[in-house]
Amino acid sequence: MSILGSRSASRDIDVDRALATVSAMVRQDTRTQTPQESSAVLWVRDQLDELKLDTYLVPAAGDRLNAVGIWRGSGGGPSLMFNGHVDTNPVTEGWTRDPWGGEVDDGHIYGLGVSNMKAGCAAYLEAIRALRDDGWRPSGDVILTFVVGELQNGIGTRAVLDAGHRADHFVNCEPTDLTALTTHAGAVMFRVQLVGSTRHMSKREESADALAAAGRLLPLINGMSFSGAADRDARGTNRAHIGSLRAGLGRGLLQTRPPQVADVAELQGSARFGPGQNAETVLAELREVTSQVCVNGIAGTVEQLTDGGPTLDQPFRADRDSLVVRAVNDAYGQLRGSTQPTGAIQPYCYYGSDASLLQHVGDMPGIVCGPGGKFNTMPDERVSVEDYLDAIRLYAMTTTRICG
Template identity: 50%
Template sequence: MYDSVAASNCSHDRIKTTTPTITISLNLSTIPNPSTVLSPNTHTMSSSLSSSSAIPEPNTEACLGVLQKLIQIKSYSKTDGELAATSHMVIIMRSIGLDSKLFKFDNDTRQNAVGVWKGKGKGKNLLFNGHLDTNPVTEGWTVDPWGGLIRDGMIYGIGVSNMKSGCAAYFCAVQTLLASGWKPSGDITLTFVVGELQGGVGTAALIEQGVCDNADYFVNCEPSDLKAITMHAESQIFRIELTGVTRHMSKREEATDALLAATDLIPRLTDLTFPNAKNEDVESCNRCHVGVVRAGLGREMADWRPPQVADFAVIRGAARFGPGQTPSDVRSALDKACQQTRDCFPSLQYEITFEQADGMPSFEVPKDAYIVKALNKVYEQVRPNQTQPTGVLKPQCFYGSDAGHLYEKLGMEGIVCGPGGKYNTMPDERVEIVDYVDCIKMFIRLIMDVCG
């Protein structure tokens, strides 16, 4: 619910006044053939799976090689590197026997890669989803962002956490099962999309093209540190314009300072939750953040006259709100906060606008859903005597993911779980190798359980 701040508690009362396109050249001849390097070992499987089968173990060195090759493809979002990464995935999926193809979208300028392992019976169908486009490299890196360095139990690279390790994990799980001779009853579909960083346009395109219709369940492999994320928020980008009244600093008592009003408003926004949360889980997904503040003289926000009181300020931020809440709920809370600031600055005017046309929908799945329980079970098989953290967990509940599109557009039951997260979106982005390999082991068992 909305966390109000008393209108009389005004901060100013305490002040005494008198990307270019990048062409990628990919040498596929240097990529090991996955069908020859990922020969699995086996051990007796748990009683929860078919006693007539064995659980294959992935080849760690080979699986790290698969991930390294993905890291070495510079696949910045909305560049030709996306084409190289998706084409690479189709090639290696075909090399292990999957029915694989590229699906074009956005006037054929972008493409997703999809591979299908057809089942031999009438088992349940499982879809894996992940994106290959990455954020740009920022300042502060001490290693080659595209080197795929392995050091001290970590693998480094831009996009390795968000989220090439997740993509490589489900590819390696399927390849390991194929090499072992195991046969699924249901279909396994691997989707490697782009455009997740533009609101999930790649997955949305696959849904519109009917590629995902056959699946009963999905696993979205965004970085969760192998936690099972059952809910995440929707995002709304907002802009608030504050208009005051200027005077020279000698007469600032007569002014309405838009900059000072912004400093009063920002803490109110930071503390917001939004109305109509249906339960505590949904409310726990609520967060409001201000990321940009500018102020100056006039709508141009001229900054060359510091002795004059600023009469115009712009605040830009993002709201995260949970399933069942709406942009109207966000607007209502923003409006109340602005009204409280206006009570402290009576001549102040404000305008709230939403900048984001469409984005990531929210996502939720019951904690006792089949796919959640199945994932919990295989986690405990891979990590004995440990219980998988499951639920509405921070910080992941504030993320956006393509799980929202699969949930909203198809009503599909799914879960968000993948390696990485701890070192996500930061210089020297990296993933713990044990988490990557354990994720592969989990996905092997999950496929056998769901599709066997």
């Protein structure tokens, strides 16, 4: 069977079909929490039906939908789940390509969400199609999950798990440029509010300037690491970042009186932390740093932010000696003739991903490995054609190793 043979034979896949699949997914506008978000899920459902898999639509938070396809094994072998999300970030300024064009040019596939993470989803769909075309049959079940709501604390994957779908191993296909991510951060969103007292600029020496205090606090938070990391990989995931700063008059942050000293400032950000650390200790350390600017009439509070839904802030960690990690490592080595970078690989280890849900809620061992990453969530987002095609081969080889 060609996909299982020598290194040259394993490269024998239907390239035109594979590129058509990822382009078709990109051409669908699936910006997260929009009415059309599930369009790619319905398209995938039709593809799974064509492959004669057992196919399910799993609702998530109302009208949002996930697709699950199960290739039933003959029995006796381990099962494997592939997981990825089809919802995308918003469009930003600076695009020179059609965000929904699905163009292939100069060795790349372009489009909104192609890196994060429609190329990964298309790759495991095409891997299973290639194996079926090749006549291979699994002994353990192969489960393909295509979810929405990853950007809202993984509500799509939660719904799939709540519906009872499980496997012995999983591959989450978030973009890692095909490196093997075995540790990534947990995440906590937070808001800092600083309150001082206002004066007209003519008497600003008498004020407690909340905006100036926020300016001093921002680099302190952005430079933070946290205590209690389990090991070097865990320490390597530590990072805090302020992404929003507003200031003005009163709790409403009125901004129509610039001659006045701002008496309230709000900073919003996210902190990332590794195994051995947790959200509570991270928030405590953020409060300690904030206290350093709470002098001369400035008071400060730090609170965790949620969107009102379920949260999971735990880090992800895989055993490097587990079957799925070794299978992915071995497939990469056969494809590229080199050792696959494995561990808390930066910058990918700062991700939050559904791998954390699959591990901590689904109680499954797994790995994060997918095409894309270098040009992730940016104007003219794109994925290398070579990496996309190698992801298909890698997923097919991993499937035969685990489920054969």
